[in-house]
Amino acid sequence: MSRIGKKPVTVPAGVTATVSGQQVDMKGPKGALSFTATDDVTITLEGNEILVKPRGTSKRARQQWGMSRSMVANLVEGVTKGFKKELEINGVGYRAAMQGNVLKLSLGYSHEVNFEVPQGVTVTTPKQTEIVVEGIDPQLVGQVAANIREWRAPEPYKGKGIKYKNEFIFRKEGKKK
Template identity: 50%
Template sequence: MSRIGKLPIAIPAGVKVIYNAPEIKVEGPKGKLSRSVMDAVSVVVAEGQITVGRADDSTKSRAAHGLTRTLINNMVIGVSKGFETALEINGVGYRAEAKGNVLNLSLGYSHPINFELPAGISVEVDKMTKLKVIGIDKELVGQTAAKIRDFRGPEPYKGKGIKYADETILRKAGKTGKK
């Protein structure tokens, strides 16, 4: 039995869960999310908690058991609390500015980058060098943060570029001159 899959998911106050096979819908104060559930697992919503089980011990159902439980748990946390990922911009003249659902980035290229944010995602910019990607869908928040980071990833010599706030950049020594 999956250690993660067998744990029940507590439904917090203000969150409503509806399961009509094969789709589960979660509504909360921050918004609504829905996801299709695989046939290999069963979901039971009762008494303020969600339990995920599996019909048999086939490879497919064992693989889907813990994954399905984690995805549903992320949906419940997302509609009740939300998710955020912090990014930092390092470099002279590198800056960001949020205007509506467009993120304007100046990252040392000959042109500015105008990145249109997906629906359900917002970005807060602090001092033009610190970003917070905020949303209720954990997968979409992480994917958006990764796309923003890919515009100018951190380089190992001076550390210039966009990095996650908790990321450590392994620095390299530069060239040394002849002695």
């Protein structure tokens, strides 16, 4: 039994949910999202709760059960609260600034890195050393944050680079004489 899959997803007030076959559509104050489940699960809307049940006892059906329930829960959270990833920049002269729809990064290269922000995600820079990525789609928010971090991942000796706010960088000791 899937512990996650057993729990129903509650649809809060202000959010409209429609289930048609394997398609789940959500509309809320932040926007609209949809998810198409595989044929291994059955999704039903009962009152203000969405239930996900497996269509058999196969391993794949049980795997899709918990995953589909998590995806529906992410739809609800996305259209109500949204998702957010915070990045920190460490290093002398490393900084970030937004100019229109382009994130300009100075990361110690001989040139400035221009990162085009995709549709559906908002990127802000409250400080020169902080980047906040927000949106309603958790996959897109995480991918954009990972793409920004990829330009200069933190190195283990001094910790210079772009890291997630709650990320721990395992430090190494330098050379000894």
